[in-house]
Amino acid sequence: MTNNSKPAPDRYGLVGHPVAHSRSPLIHTVFARQTRQNLTYELLDAAPHAFETAVRGFGAAGGKGLNVTVPHKEAAFALCDETSAAAQKAGAVNTISIKGGRLRGDNTDGVGFIRDVTVNQHQRLGGARIIVLGAGGAARGIVGPLLAEQPAELTIANRTKERAEEIVAQFAGSLLGVCGFDELAALPPFDVLINATSAGLKGETPPFPGTLIAPESFCYDLVYGSGDTPFVTWAKAQGAARAVQGWGMLVEQAAESFAIWRGIRPDTKPLLKQSARWTSHRPQRAPGMMCEIRGAFG
């Protein structure tokens, strides 16, 4: 490098399986432009057996940080040399910082989710009866922050009931209930329903009973996409007052990751404003970005 040449950009990325349709590169590129940070953001598709090699290889090649998505968040927690309090509570990591070959794990899913629901969507969680459908890494990330909002009740339901029981055991408290999907029909409607399953990535909604929803229910899908996700379509068909997909959470958790890596928190408002257009039914191009938003993505 000569004195006049620009330093090489710092490398960041997302590791998951699949990752091809992720909008994280778009979000971090917009943040980098806004905050004048010299960085790149790439996608690493790694099946579970190749996850550790992918992370260590990225670090050895000079990579500074990785976001982690389906299905690696719990494996990332196990891999990191040190972890934040939020990651420890969740038992899951979605943000890895790499320094001198050491991996530090954080979890920004919870704070991103709470910010989108309470600040962007103006939905009250305190005193509400809430159900989380799903018990994977994302559900683990949001349970602690949800409890901190002091709901009246928080139930975790999962196809594999044992995974929901593990989360409840970890957060032991009288507010928490647990059930399998086959027990949902016996429950009264909830004020807030959160879909934390990855079924929407395949264009599916698990067969949730419509009795979970009352006319005033607020439904939130962690999956995001262009237009309504399968869960949002289902919730609206059941008569939910409001049903929202997870684009705002993606933007907010990304802003938290960016702040951890770069020491500066980007303003999410411009991206959230754009999202109304980007997530409309008609596929569109984001300004200055060569990517089309289509379908449901995690």
Ligand code: NAP
């Ligand atoms: P994960 O750890 O792989 O967990 C997947 C969860 O989905 C498990 O509870 C699993 O149940 C359930 N599931 C998968 N397919 C199902 C089906 N066909 N029917 C019923 N349940 C099914 O994934 P994750 O990291 O928790 O992510 C979950 C979703 O949230 C993904 O779509 C991800 O993209 C999304 N997400 C979005 C954001 C955002 O910022 N918007 C952030 C984080 C995650 P079993 O335990 O029975 O297998």
